[in-house]
Amino acid sequence: xxxxxxxxxxxxxxxxxxxxxxxxxxxxxxxxxxxxxxxxxxxxxxxxxxxxxxxxxxxxxxxxxxxxxxxxxxxxxxxxxxxxxxxxxxxxxxxxxxxxxxxxxxxxxxxxxxxxxxxxxxxxxxxxxxxxxxxxxxxxxxxxxxxxxx
Numbered sequence: 001x002x003x004x005x006x007x008x009x010x011x012x013x014x015x016x017x018x019x020x021x022x023x024x025x026x027x028x029x030x031x032x033x034x035x036x037x038x039x040x041x042x043x044x045x046x047x048x049x050x051x052x053x054x055x056x057x058x059x060x061x062x063x064x065x066x067x068x069x070x071x072x073x074x075x076x077x078x079x080x081x082x083x084x085x086x087x088x089x090x091x092x093x094x095x096x097x098x099x100x101x102x103x104x105x106x107x108x109x110x111x112x113x114x115x116x117x118x119x120x121x122x123x124x125x126x127x128x129x130x131x132x133x134x135x136x137x138x139x140x141x142x143x144x145x146x147x148x149x150x
Contacts, residue, residue: 009116013039016127024130025137027080031126034074034086035119038067053112056104061097064115068094082129089118 013036020032041063051057071087096114100106 005116009039009119012123016123020126020130023134024126025133027074027078027083028126028130028133030074031071031083031086031122031129034067034070035122035126038063038070039119041066052108053115054108056097056101061094061101064090064094064097080129082125085125086122089122093118 017032017036020028024032042060045057045059045063046052049057049059051060053060068087068090071083071090075083075087093115096111099114100111
């Protein structure tokens, strides 16, 4: 069952990444690239560490904290408010690592769920922002067309 969710996540991530890269503005493109690179680095870290979320993995933890730093950088430089949600969601992911480190008896399935569940709202937020930006561009283009025809 875990393999199914892994494949589902990768297919969803790729579909959203392609969509955002085609229609998104700068902020949403940067955000999806951070999520994509973070996901690929996490997959690599899980295979390298062989932890498979049964025990605390410093490598996977460091990847998540690097992603947190990247989201913080983006949120602090952005002019959009929606980017503030990304480091908040990533911080929850980082806290699950801290909990696993402090309480090693923390169940692996709960640890996996705590790690993976927060990426889905991030993806929804990013694709929503890209769709909003596209609609805004179209509306502004329509206003310009209307002014020209007068």
